[in-house]
Amino acid sequence: MVTMQDVADRAGVSLTTVSFVVNGTKPVAERTRQRVQTAMADLGYRRNVVARALASRHSRIVALVFPALEHRLSATALSIVTAAASAATGRGFNVVLWPVAGADQLEDYVSGGLVDGVLLMEVTADDPRIAVLERRGVPFGLIGRTREPDGLSYVDMDFDAMVTTGLDHLVDLGHRRIGLLIGDLDSPSWAGYGPITRTEAAYRAEADRRDLDAVVVRAAQDPRSGHRAADELLADHPDVTAVLALNEAALPGFVNGLLAAGRAVPDDVSVLGIASSVEAIATADPPVSAVVAPGPELGRRSLEALVDRLTEPSTPPLQLLLGGELRPAGSTAAPR
Amino acid sequence: MVTMQDVADRAGVSLTTVSFVVNGTKPVAERTRQRVQTAMADLGYRRNVVARALASRHSRIVALVFPALEHRLSATALSIVTAAASAATGRGFNVVLWPVAGADQLEDYVSGGLVDGVLLMEVTADDPRIAVLERRGVPFGLIGRTREPDGLSYVDMDFDAMVTTGLDHLVDLGHRRIGLLIGDLDSPSWAGYGPITRTEAAYRAEADRRDLDAVVVRAAQDPRSGHRAADELLADHPDVTAVLALNEAALPGFVNGLLAAGRAVPDDVSVLGIASSVEAIATADPPVSAVVAPGPELGRRSLEALVDRLTEPSTPPLQLLLGGELRPAGSTAAPR
Structure with missing residues (x-):
């Protein structure tokens, strides 16, 4: 396995400089940065996710929370999950699945400190899970929305x-x-x-x-x-x-x-x-x-909005409603 | 937030001793261990997953790999995913979803170093993903099996x-x-x-x-x-x-x-x-x-077998075939 020291040796820079480039913790002169990146590419160096998480205090993991035991996921819900996981890949994030029954259980999961942010699925009118996330200061978004979603970040169907x-x-x-x-x-x-x-x-x-x-x-x-x-x-x-x-x-x-x-x-x-x-x-x-x-779009937009806020905390909440398109397929006609 | 130092102060032991107890890295005398655990309970201390991952070199995360874009998950596949995620919770593990199209993409995911182990779904006769996991030395199990699964760990339907x-x-x-x-x-x-x-x-x-x-x-x-x-x-x-x-x-x-x-x-x-x-x-x-x-049992047993091997690497591979039960519901009868 290629280490950061190998990269430093090849690029002719210090280990600390390589760490700054890899973890983005301090700015590095453009020419030096390029030398480090060339050395990384030449050697096939890949960043370790866990090491990076500790260096940056970010795991680049978000959780998708759904109440698995209470009801089955519909085909639409499944398309949301799949689209969110695919969109995460495109942004260098991982999605963990949390089949969580209620607010107390969510508290246990969140307290582990694993994830940078949370997406809640199957949101109810007065969703008790939101208070848990707010109290813990975990950035989150809703797939769906509460009765009064003012100030929250959500993507929902219209x-x-x-x-x-x-x-x-x-x-x-x-x-x-x-x-x-x-x-x-x-x-x-x-x-x-x-x-x-x-x-x-x-x-x-x-x-x-x-x-x-x-x-x-x-x-x-x-x-x-x-x-x-x-x-x-x-x-x-x-x-x-x-x-x-x-x-x-x-x-x-x-x-x-x-x-x-x-x-x-x-x-x-x-x-x-x-x-x-x-x-x-x-x-x-x-x-x-x-x-x-708009299931796939719902999953993708929710994930991307959360990642935007994790990357740039000043990003305002996204509140987005997505409509649907009429697809006639022969089951509707004029009444007799 | 309660730190390990707070726990050490309350228990009247060193920070190192608390770390040994929390991360299980070295044996600690039973009475000392109980004092530390009482202090943790009194203070509401919870282990940080990322910190523990670095301390123990284990993330306690396993990946569930399925080819999302190639075909839809059936109701049975969905029941496997849900059962595996629930079983992980019971063992203190998290499940990440990797919607991965092929062996090359799996290599990219694995190289991030995030997960301790991998479960492959939708296994084919000569599954090219297995060579990737073997080369990288990542513990894995199959939900399903290859044509010649000798030596591999799998749970499949019979x-x-x-x-x-x-x-x-x-x-x-x-x-x-x-x-x-x-x-x-x-x-x-x-x-x-x-x-x-x-x-x-x-x-x-x-x-x-x-x-x-x-x-x-x-x-x-x-x-x-x-x-x-x-x-x-x-x-x-x-x-x-x-x-x-x-x-x-x-x-x-x-x-x-x-x-x-x-x-x-x-x-x-x-x-x-x-x-x-x-x-x-x-x-x-x-x-x-x-x-x-036996979808739910397939998910649960696969996850538990992988966690057993992660916890105790000398555990032999599990090779398990699960049959199914006849449930008559009126669509079968004697021929006319």
């Missing part, structure tokens, strides 16, 4: 805009009875979960504004619950001709439920996904039209 | 046993024409992928042994490809009365394809998943019987 895009599409087709399929907030693990509360509020406000009746059906995050929700909808609201569906995992079962009850999609009931992952939509069977979720 | 369990169930019901739905090995990103080659080989050998004709249909990892595979099967092999399906992502589309073609499941065609995740099976719509994959 659920209002996605609901509007979806309703515009269905109303333009001529629908007037449009339901909403959404996650079940009564389940304790979803209490206060932002995407559900925001989407439902946006739907109710937009329905009101357009003088439509609001019809909400709920399902747990799985196909079979979606099937049951279709049965409920047909029993309680047989006049609904179109449905917006936020619940990605329940959606295939919901469509199957409509078909099993003898309803044609889209001729009897149009179905439009909201914030669905691109991959799931591209290959759904039967095909489903959707306003697609 | 595909032979799962195929046998599945075929036994279908043959006991009276089926004699039993097909196999499997991933498409022609896709470059799946070339040499162990689960596919092993399951197909086991199926062909078992079919031969039982004097059954082998019928293999292939699909990419998504529902729509599964639907097309059902159409192909019905066109080319209309006499098949039961299908084993390894391809978890294609399976719902495959069942939909059978139903759309007017075949009843299970009355016309029985369908049995192989190595499917418990969660997907528990909530599939329509329900699907399966031999469930």
Whole structure:
């Protein structure tokens, strides 16, 4: 293994000078710096991450925190994780996965001092994990947002805009009875979960504004619950001709439920996904039209915003909402 | 923040003694050790992970390596990741996610010196990443295995046993024409992928042994490809009365394809998943019987075996194959 002393010998400089260049701890004259870097390249010297962490007091590791045991990650959540890990690589950072159940457990993790910063996933309205990070002075960003995110750094989906895009599409087709399929907030693990509360509020406000009746059906995050929700909808609201569906995992079962009850999609009931992952939509069977979720962009932008703040602490918080694009795929049409 | 010196002052011992206790670098008399630990508890002292890493030359971080960009993680793969991260917590380790495309990129990651060990996911028959880890002297384990894994540490699913369990169930019901739905090995990103080659080989050998004709249909990892595979099967092999399906992502589309073609499941065609995740099976719509994959156990055992070897380098390699349990859910029955 090539050491810093080997680099110093070859470049004809002191070990201290090599350390300044490697760790960026003090400025070094440009010509000297280049000589050191040439020697590093010639010898194939690579910086040791742990040694650098101690020298600079930065580990260049950020944690991605998600409550693994409480509910499964959706396809969209998975695309966020993958994009964040890839973006970290591009910036010379590593991502650790913290499957953390609550605020107390997060405190244990953070106290280890391993990470420079934290990204919280699956953020709730009054997320108790934020107080832990603020008290400990750990830079953090939210993937999602709290009820009152003033002053916090977050990247979230623009659920209002996605609901509007979806309703515009269905109303333009001529629908007037449009339901909403959404996650079940009564389940304790979803209490206060932002995407559900925001989407439902946006739907109710937009329905009101357009003088439509609001019809909400709920399902747990799985196909079979979606099937049951279709049965409920047909029993309680047989006049609904179109449905917006936020619940990605329940959606295939919901469509199957409509078909099993003898309803044609889209001729009897149009179905439009909201914030669905691109991959799931591209290959759904039967095909489903959707306003697609900006999952990969959400992961990438969140990671980069956090790294920007770690690199340059005066960077102001980023507050960014990302909308989604309509991708028609044959499951929406004019009502009969 | 409480320092080691604070602990030393309170315990009435030297800083060096505290360091020996905290980092486990030298044995300390039991009574002294207890005094130090009481002082640590009283003061709320917590070890700094980075400082400890430098003191002990161990970071207590292991990397989970998966080729994120080449194909999506299945529900089973996701259950492995989550279980490994949770098991790491229990052992005082952290898991970093390395979405690494190939051997060269892995070399870059490893050279950073961050991790004590590596777990490789999505292992192929002649996996080029192994040579990188051996050359660098990084302890590693495989989740999956190569064609000739002698001397390596691995935990994998027992595909032979799962195929046998599945075929036994279908043959006991009276089926004699039993097909196999499997991933498409022609896709470059799946070339040499162990689960596919092993399951197909086991199926062909078992079919031969039982004097059954082998019928293999292939699909990419998504529902729509599964639907097309059902159409192909019905066109080319209309006499098949039961299908084993390894391809978890294609399976719902495959069942939909059978139903759309007017075949009843299970009355016309029985369908049995192989190595499917418990969660997907528990909530599939329509329900699907399966031999469930031991995903969470795979993740936990792999992580623990690696940590055992990091803690005690003389631990011999673990070579473990985990079978799966039959969970009937109504998609298999006697042939008409």
